Amino acid sequence: MTGAPFPIVRRQVAIDFEPVPPGPWFPAGGALEIMFNAASLSFPPTERFFIAAVRDYQDRISDQGLREQVQGFIYQEAMHNKVHLDCNAMLARHYPNCRRAEQISITTFRRLGRLPRWFRLSLSSALEHFTSMVADTLLHHPDDFRTIVPPEIADMWLWHAAEETEHKSVCFDVHQAVLGAGLLSYGNRLAGMLVATPLFLFVMLLWVAMVLKRGRPRSAVPVPQKPSTTDGAGRFLGRNMLGLLRHGVPWRLYFSYYRPSFHPWDHDNSGLIAVWKERYPDFGAGLRSPTT
Numbered sequence: 001m002t003g004a005p006f007p008i009v010r011r012q013v014a015i016d017f018e019p020v021p022p023g024p025w026f027p028a029g030g031a032l033e034i035m036f037n038a039a040s041l042s043f044p045p046t047e048r049f050f051i052a053a054v055r056d057y058q059d060r061i062s063d064q065g066l067r068e069q070v071q072g073f074i075y076q077e078a079m080h081n082k083v084h085l086d087c088n089a090m091l092a093r094h095y096p097n098c099r100r101a102e103q104i105s106i107t108t109f110r111r112l113g114r115l116p117r118w119f120r121l122s123l124s125s126a127l128e129h130f131t132s133m134v135a136d137t138l139l140h141h142p143d144d145f146r147t148i149v150p151p152e153i154a155d156m157w158l159w160h161a162a163e164e165t166e167h168k169s170v171c172f173d174v175h176q177a178v179l180g181a182g183l184l185s186y187g188n189r190l191a192g193m194l195v196a197t198p199l200f201l202f203v204m205l206l207w208v209a210m211v212l213k214r215g216r217p218r219s220a221v222p223v224p225q226k227p228s229t230t231d232g233a234g235r236f237l238g239r240n241m242l243g244l245l246r247h248g249v250p251w252r253l254y255f256s257y258y259r260p261s262f263h264p265w266d267h268d269n270s271g272l273i274a275v276w277k278e279r280y281p282d283f284g285a286g287l288r289s290p291t292t
């Protein structure tokens with residue numbers, strides 16, 4: 001399979017995060033909350049990095065279908081950037097260390113921005129593989145997620161997950177279109193993943209999460225009971241940060257990226273987007289969808 005199996009939709013999204021109560025939101029000891037917040041803080045500089053990486057090669061793409069997908073990709077990532085900045089402004093009110101944690105990704109991606117463009121594209125393709133894997137996990141558990149987080153947070157992440165799935169092949173396809181399918185291109189792709197793996201796990205998630213956690217305020221509201229590991233939420237959550245990484249990332253899918261013949265849509269999870277669209281048919285009309 002090559003290319004996305006459907007058009008990349010341009011949704012206009014605005015979410016009011018004002019009603020979100022100070023944490024902790026999750027009943028599993030805070031790991032999930034801290035990790036998702038770390039990801040939210042990491043996303044704006046990451047998404048700007050992706051946009052710049054594909055823009056740098058835009059003129060060299062001759063395939064009209066791929067050019068349109070690139071435009072859709074840029075739109076979606078720019079919209080994620082905007083909504084996550086709003087979410088992060090809310091987080092800054094709740095976490096004293098928020099700005100310090102945010103700075104880790106800003107500085108990291110500013111430095112990575114000096115790398116050659118062919119490697120920035122490869123790195124973007126590999127990081128997009130990570131975001132699409134986490135999105136896949138999340139979209140398999142929309143109800144579990146919705147029961148344990150505030151509705152504004154659930155709306156944001158489920159929408160982001162659906163769009164990460166929609167555009168999951170764009171960076172990869174641009175990489176293949178401009179660098180070819182030969183050995184050098186494959187080597188570049190592997191090198192990108194070898195750098196992206198520690199970058200995603202240990203910088204964008206764990207390091208940011210640790211800094212955020214150190215300054216975590218005590219909650220004014222009682223912490224909810226930890227769910228039993230036999231219910232949906234328990235299965236989804238894992239017990240701690242490392243447990244979350246173990247259960248939240250489908251590692252078989254991760255290793256498929258190293259196959260020379262790999263394509264992101266070999267793993268066809270378009271059904272998950274169809275389910276999300278069915279549930280939120282009006283999402284992207286500029287209003288937050290009604291919560292279920």
Ligand SMILES: [Fe+2]
Nearest residue numbers: 047077080164
């Ligand atoms: Fe995104």
Ligand SMILES: [Fe+2]
Nearest residue numbers: 077128131164
């Ligand atoms: Fe993305």
